[in-house]
Amino acid sequence: MGAHGAPPAGGDGVLAFLAGDGCPGLDGPAAARRLAGLLSFPTVATGAYGSGDWGAFEEQRAYLRSHYPRVFSAATETLVEGAAGGGPQALLLELPGRDPGLDPVMLMAHQDVVPCMPGTEDHWTHGPFSGTADGTWVWGRGAIDMKVQLAGILEALELVLAEGRPLRRGVVVACGHDEECLQEGARALARTLGSRGVRPVFLVDEGDYLVHDLAGLGGDGHWMGVAVAEKGYADLWLSAASAGGHSSNPVGGTSLGRLCRAVSRILDAVGEPRLTGPVAAMFRELAPRISRGPVADLLQGDPGRVDACATELATLLARDPETYPLVCTTAAPTMMEGGASVPNVMPQDMGAAVNFRLLPGETLEGLVSAVRELVADLGVEVALMGGSNPPSAVSRWDGWGMERLRQAAAPLFTEPDGTPVPLVPTLAVGASDARMYEGVCDQCLRFSAFVVDAGESSRGVHGTDERVLERSFTQGAAFLRRLVEACCLH
Secondary structure, three states: OOOOOOOOOOOHHHHHHOOOOOOOOOOHHHHHHHHHHHOOOOOOHHHHHHHOOOHHHHHHHHHHHHHOHHHHHHOEEEEEEOOOOOOEEEEEEEEOOOOOOOOOEEEEEEOOOOOOOOOOHHHOOOOOOOOEEOOOEEEOOOOOOOHHHHHHHHHHHHHHHHOOOOOOOOEEEEEEOOOOOOOHHHHHHHHHHHHOOOOOOEEEEOOOOOOEEHHHHOEOOEEEEEEEEEOEEEEEEEEEOOOOEEOOOOOOOOHHHHHHHHHHHHHHHOOOOOOOHHHHHHHHHHHHHEOOOHHHHHHOOOOHHHHHOHHHHHHHHHOOOOOHHHHOOEEEEEEEEOOOOOOOEEOOOEEEEEEEEEOOOOOHHHHHHHHHHHOHHHOOEEEEOOOOEOOOOOOOOOOHHHHHHHHHHOOOOEOOOOOEOOEEEEEEOOOOHHHHHOOOOOOEEEOOOOOOOHHHHHHHOOOOOOEEEHHHHHHHHHHHHHHHHHHHOO
């Protein structure tokens, strides 16, 4: 009953959804080479924060200026420093519209990438920062997450500006520099927009890059997700202390034993299934197309039954690994430190980290309070670690922004019979920069038109041999061009 179909690895599964002409007016091979060049810059924010060397970011921005001259000539460029320091690295481009009464559209990307795991460099077909375009694929760290979207935005805007028609509605391009770690760039950019009184009518940030097969839910056809909210992120540090000593007399237990009991209690207590607004909206749209299996038996093709059967549907979805994260707050123990160095000595001070992903409607304060109460009798201390974020607000899924996304995608993503693949509201289980802009935008939409198949996504987003099809890149650029033209030229 998996929510995501699994087409063959290697890109074959998405070829049916890629328009044959890509992006009219765009030289696909030349655009792929520009993307490849962008992938050659090792813009790893964690390393730059540690070393103080932001040269790769500065060189990358110089590359963008030289390869997308119309955009940078037309835009007001601002570089902003985040609270973590490192100098002004977050990039803001504001292209004005001739009607100042129209709020701008905002397109988002991030400049940074995750590092390549040390020792795996030789496992890549092409080096992680080689920036290779071979005529079919573009290879390198960031090819999926998410320099493909950064390049696609600029390719699309270059094409729109080349037409010579002035923008009626403005466009804002916001590119944080540390999305993969601290997200301070996005916070700083949001503050800058707020101070200028800029309120985008909607924004588009990265999505899940997938065309989903409805067969996993008991239906026919496909769908693409537009996440209108994202789960919260929290790391809790559990610590326990004991006197240690020889393991032959463990009276009163050990710090390790108490930590293990605490983690076990947390795992047993977390995960009560619950249907949130975005997932309910998703199933109201999909219900008429689900005709077999347990979800069909429950919903009977009637969108109205989603709310009436919310508890039963959430329980059903929680049983499947693919849909479990959509309906449950999750807890994953990820780190432990402080154990004894030999087996017959009891440990003293020990700690463990548990990572949580919170459903909308929950709070960091509530999580900390609940976990402290849960382990109060074990002598285990609980602290919220840095980098935690509450669940995002839930954006409108019936607004003008969603309409425009659907309009732009309809001719590009179709079934074999020509029927458009629908764009459906959903919940993002991972984090993005979009949540940082909730104070200045009430339609924060997470969608990627640079599609990959499920195997490529799970293997390559942060893994070895990250790559994207050239045709997928040009089609994503075509989508963004259509979106800008529909929103900003008419």
